[in-house]
Amino acid sequence: MNSLREKAIELLKDYQLKYLKLNYGAKYEIHLKNINNKSNFNAFITEYVNSKDDLTDIERRNLLFELNKEISSSILLNTEYESFAIWKILKSTHDKFTELNPDLTVNGDLYLGTILSNEISAGTTFEKDLDALFILFDGEFINIALQLSKIIAQSIPLSEKEPHIIFPIDIAELYNNICRSNSIKERIIGGLYFSIYKKPTDFPAYSLDNDLQEYISSMLIESIEYFVFSHEMGHYFNGHLTGIKEDLDFAAMLKKDWEEEFEADLFGLNKIVELYKSTNKVFSLLGADIFFNFLILREKYDTRIKDDISHPPATERLQTHRIFLSNFLNEIELENLAMHQAIIDSLFKYYEIIVNNFVNFKKTNGL
Numbered sequence: 001m002n003s004l005r006e007k008a009i010e011l012l013k014d015y016q017l018k019y020l021k022l023n024y025g026a027k028y029e030i031h032l033k034n035i036n037n038k039s040n041f042n043a044f045i046t047e048y049v050n051s052k053d054d055l056t057d058i059e060r061r062n063l064l065f066e067l068n069k070e071i072s073s074s075i076l077l078n079t080e081y082e083s084f085a086i087w088k089i090l091k092s093t094h095d096k097f098t099e100l101n102p103d104l105t106v107n108g109d110l111y112l113g114t115i116l117s118n119e120i121s122a123g124t125t126f127e128k129d130l131d132a133l134f135i136l137f138d139g140e141f142i143n144i145a146l147q148l149s150k151i152i153a154q155s156i157p158l159s160e161k162e163p164h165i166i167f168p169i170d171i172a173e174l175y176n177n178i179c180r181s182n183s184i185k186e187r188i189i190g191g192l193y194f195s196i197y198k199k200p201t202d203f204p205a206y207s208l209d210n211d212l213q214e215y216i217s218s219m220l221i222e223s224i225e226y227f228v229f230s231h232e233m234g235h236y237f238n239g240h241l242t243g244i245k246e247d248l249d250f251a252a253m254l255k256k257d258w259e260e261e262f263e264a265d266l267f268g269l270n271k272i273v274e275l276y277k278s279t280n281k282v283f284s285l286l287g288a289d290i291f292f293n294f295l296i297l298r299e300k301y302d303t304r305i306k307d308d309i310s311h312p313p314a315t316e317r318l319q320t321h322r323i324f325l326s327n328f329l330n331e332i333e334l335e336n337l338a339m340h341q342a343i344i345d346s347l348f349k350y351y352e353i354i355v356n357n358f359v360n361f362k363k364t365n366g367l
Helices: 004-035 041-050 057-073 084-100 139-155 171-178 182-197 211-237 258-279 287-299 314-325 331-364
Strands: 110-115 122-127 132-138
Touching: 004 110, 004 122, 004 132, 041 057, 041 084, 084 110, 084 139, 084 211, 084 258, 110 139, 122 211, 132 139, 132 211, 139 171, 139 182, 139 211, 139 287, 139 331, 171 182, 171 331, 182 287, 182 331, 211 258, 211 287, 258 287, 258 314, 287 314, 287 331, 314 331
Parallel strands: 110 132
Antiparallel strands: 122 132
16 A cells, blocks of 8 residues: 555656646657656666765665665655756755754645746645645756856856955946856856746856856855745745645646735745854845846746736835845844845846847847
8 A cells, every 4th residue: 555655756746747748738758758868766866876986885875775765754755757956956955944943843744846837936735635735846946046046156256265256346347247258148148048938049058167156156056945945834834825725736826815925935034044144154145135036037028927916026025025134134244235135136137138138139030
């Protein structure tokens, strides 16, 4: 007889297939084959363990055993329709949340997983037969967090010395830095265009230039993912999910009560501050600023976002977030943060310019 967790995994697979069909239509089986081209989820784990060159054979076997044990007992669900890399990112965020919040315990009726809805969001459903809640994070959001963090890390003039940004920065210099070479500008345009439209360009795949950019990018990635994860957990711990529907529809089932969205944002904000206190790095505070700025940009181009009333406008969420934040930091911390926020805001104004120019170029040339 299947365990409760095994039944939950089967339900997750049903949701994953539903959205793969919805997004890829008649060709979904080809996409499934591409996603699953390394056999299955267990193969990804084995590949990950074997990639650890610094481990002995015994250490590899022990790591493989521990990973499989962890996977089989975790509230994070896994299927063959997702990569081990995506699952591992969600797990590391969950582990960080657990580490920083030992007093917040999740009941056995909650499962976490990933799905490809193309909504850059998370959806929640209640499965009556299992008496269990599911919070399913869009795998595309994780990819976009990676992309945005790389773009920002490459856009900012950096210094090897702490705090890695030399202030004051002439805001106009940021634009020159973005356009300092065609290859960098094309990488930024291609990354932003794909993040907004989900359509590839002929520009090269995104890559960073040095270890410092990788370091800054990793902190920004953690902050974005941690904020969004904490926002969704905020719905759970604030009791917003008790009346949730029994069918997952990302476009229609999300709550229309903006008060609850702001409460979840506030919960996420508290967790971002805790993350900052654990790292003492201002970059750990920037996740929500980056995420909301990206949503503001996307709202201008994606009609689905423009017409969505399930969440407050991103501009309003960003403004409210910054008002909230002023209550959690001292004067010196706020002054330092404000300088970094000004850079993020300016970067996204310039990103809008170069994306708009590229979109107009495509239209003019019938591309």
